[in-house]
Amino acid sequence: MSMTGEEKKRLAAxxxxxxxxxxxxxxxAKSGHPGGSLSSAELFAYLYNKELxxxxxxxxxxxxxxxxxxxxxxxxxxxxxxxxxxxxPVEDLPTLRxxxxxxxxxxxxxxxxxxxxxxGSLGQGVSAACGMAxxxxxxxxxEIRVYTLLGDGELAEGEVWEAFLFAAHYKxxxxxxxxxxxxxxxxxxxxxxMNTAPVNDKMRAFGFEIAEIDGQDLDSMxxxxxxxxxNRGSGKPFAILMTTVKGxxxxxxxxxxxxxxxAPNDEEYAVAMQELRAQLSELEG
Amino acid sequence: xxxxxKIATRDSYGAALVELGKEHDNVVVLDADLAAATKTxxxxxxxxERHIDCGIAEQNMIVAAAGLSTMGLVPFASSFAMFAAGRAxxxxxxxxxxxxxxxxxxxxxxxxSVGEDGASHxxxxxxALMRSIPGMVVLCPADDVEARAAMKAAYEHEGPVYLxxxxxxxxxxxDEENFHFEIGRGEVLxxxxxxxxxxxxxxxxxxxxxxxxxxxxxxxxxxxxLCSIKPxxxxxxxxxxxxxxxxxxxxxxxVIGGLGEAVCAAVAEAGVACRVKRVGVNxxxxxxxxxxxxxxxxGLDAAGIVRAAKSLLG
Numbered sequence: 219m220s221m222t223g224e225e226k227k228r229l230a231a232x233x234x235x236x237x238x239x240x241x242x243x244x245x246x247a248k249s250g251h252p253g254g255s256l257s258s259a260e261l262f263a264y265l266y267n268k269e270l271x272x273x274x275x276x277x278x279x280x281x282x283x284x285x286x287x288x289x290x291x292x293x294x295x296x297x298x299x300x301x302x303x304x305x306x307p308v309e310d311l312p313t314l315r316x317x318x319x320x321x322x323x324x325x326x327x328x329x330x331x332x333x334x335x336x337x338g339s340l341g342q343g344v345s346a347a348c349g350m351a352x353x354x355x356x357x358x359x360x361e362i363r364v365y366t367l368l369g370d371g372e373l374a375e376g377e378v379w380e381a382f383l384f385a386a387h388y389k390x391x392x393x394x395x396x397x398x399x400x401x402x403x404x405x406x407x408x409x410x411x412m413n414t415a416p417v418n419d420k421m422r423a424f425g426f427e428i429a430e431i432d433g434q435d436l437d438s439m440x441x442x443x444x445x446x447x448x449n450r451g452s453g454k455p456f457a458i459l460m461t462t463v464k465g466x467x468x469x470x471x472x473x474x475x476x477x478x479x480x481a482p483n484d485e486e487y488a489v490a491m492q493e494l495r496a497q498l499s500e501l502e503g
Numbered sequence: 504x505x506x507x508x509k510i511a512t513r514d515s516y517g518a519a520l521v522e523l524g525k526e527h528d529n530v531v532v533l534d535a536d537l538a539a540a541t542k543t544x545x546x547x548x549x550x551x552e553r554h555i556d557c558g559i560a561e562q563n564m565i566v567a568a569a570g571l572s573t574m575g576l577v578p579f580a581s582s583f584a585m586f587a588a589g590r591a592x593x594x595x596x597x598x599x600x601x602x603x604x605x606x607x608x609x610x611x612x613x614x615x616s617v618g619e620d621g622a623s624h625x626x627x628x629x630x631a632l633m634r635s636i637p638g639m640v641v642l643c644p645a646d647d648v649e650a651r652a653a654m655k656a657a658y659e660h661e662g663p664v665y666l667x668x669x670x671x672x673x674x675x676x677x678d679e680e681n682f683h684f685e686i687g688r689g690e691v692l693x694x695x696x697x698x699x700x701x702x703x704x705x706x707x708x709x710x711x712x713x714x715x716x717x718x719x720x721x722x723x724x725x726x727x728x729l730c731s732i733k734p735x736x737x738x739x740x741x742x743x744x745x746x747x748x749x750x751x752x753x754x755x756x757x758v759i760g761g762l763g764e765a766v767c768a769a770v771a772e773a774g775v776a777c778r779v780k781r782v783g784v785n786x787x788x789x790x791x792x793x794x795x796x797x798x799x800x801x802g803l804d805a806a807g808i809v810r811a812a813k814s815l816l817g
Contacts, residue, residue: 219552282586325553328601328603342594342597345569346566346567349578352555352570353574380557383558384563387558
């Protein structure tokens with residue numbers, strides 16, 4: 219069943235609010251990683267407003283679905299999604315990375331409500347997600363689904379492939395690996411720094427069922443998650459490969475590797491927020 | 504001593520896992536293709552569904568264990584010390600230590616008593632690495648009785664624990680009936696006040712033998728066994744420093760970063776006037792050979808401890 223126009227609009231607006239949170243928080247922090255947070259905004263919005271079975275009133279609810287941000291540097295995107303979903307006040311986002319803030323530079327499961335795993339060192343989150351998925355099965359709670367988001371640059375970490383072997387070997391069909399193929403990493407284009415393509419062939423070879431989508435297109439995202447649900451019981455882990463635009467939604471950040479790990483200054487902040495407010499008012503009429 | 508029962512603490516590890524597995528259905532064991540050597544194979548035989556072989560991939564194993572722990576399970580991740588503490592150090596630091604997850608790391612084949620495999624597999628750095636992680640408990644049992652007791656304590660402790668076990672069969676000197684184990688507490692095995700031999704792991708049986716030899720020369724050595732490298736029983740260490748004035752630390756580990764340095768730090772910071780001699784691996788790599796021969800070559804035996812003690816008294 220495809221999404222109604224209304225639902226799509228609601229999720230697009232949620233994605234826009236994630237983007238505003240990313241700009242608010244990185245501006246407030248005067249550091250942080252807007253580029254990859256913006257490219258994954260639709261994914262964060264979809265997960266936290268449609269896909270995940272979670273309870274903001276009870277963040278540690280035992281039966282919840284889990285999400286592990288393996289590309290932990292895009293914490294601004296995750297925090298914005300959590301705040302907008304009611305896990306903590308949106309007003310706290312600009313305290314990101316401040317000395318007395320609970321919003322650590324990379325996700326901290328012990329200080330930030332709704333964060334299921336502390337991450338930041340690339341390649342490790344996906345292993346944790348594998349352990350969670352295996353744990354859900356071992357404890358007879360197969361209905362619990364585990365999601366993890368990686369970057370395409372992150373795929374150069376060897377541990378990622380250890381984890382993918384594990385996922386297929388233990389038939390973790392309750393695991394959904396999402397890979398943000400935004401094509402850029404700190405030192406430049408992923409194809410130039412360390413080419414990880416073709417990711418689709420590699421994932422198939424590692425025993426995954428895959429869906430390839432435009433990561434900014436909520437309709438195809440909806441279809442991909444439906445395919446993940448349909449894949450349950452197959453004994454194969456599932457991967458969503460989403461092609462995205464780094465810096466998406468803020469004109470001067472799009473396709474610009476310089477915005478991987480740099481915060482907007484006051485002037486840039488004002489322009490970015492103006493653009494995003496315009497996008498939001500268009501969506502919300 | 505030939506009639507003394509000898510058991511490798513890696514065997515104690517396997518046996519303790521089975522015992523814990525019987526008592527607690529949340530115990531799961533991970534291994535990295537070394538189940539026959541780490542002795543988790545015993546657990547695998549009894550509880551095949553709760554034994555997770557991760558293949559030769561220690562980094563993923565450690566973090567998968569972290570993930571399992573968040574689901575309410577108590578994972579024991581197992582490999583050789585070299586790979587559990589060494590190769591996967593950063594995984595232990597960031598995905599177990601930093602979130603303070605309830606993961607137990609069962610590291611076998613610690614130290615140079617690995618023997619024939621040689622330096623690549625002889626981990627003498629694990630205490631240093633694991634001690635440096637905030638909140639990590641580091642245990643190194645001295646015999647079978649202590650190893651099994653340490654496993655129970657590790658299970659009951661909420662938080663990360665690193666346990667180091669050995670490959671070599673070593674004397675069982677504890678009396679199980681009267682043995683009480685507590686994380687952070689050491690034990691005085693022999694009274695004396697001329698010199699204190701503070702030891703851990705397989706060196707404790709050697710320290711007891713060294714104390715016998717020293718006694719024949721009229722030197723009364725106190726023997727203290729410290730399984731709990733971290734937290735350290737500072738009270739016991741400082742009492743020994745004050746009362747004996749001379750300490751020989753004995754460990755199958757580099758003299759850098761292990762028990763010796765922990766004892767030195769405790770004594771120095773307390774301002775106790777006490778000389779310390781560290782018996783350990785002196786900033787060098789091990790090499791191949793039968794375990795006993797290698798240990799003797801590196802001075803990690805009773806004779807080496809006696810030499811160190813006499814050098815302090817001379």
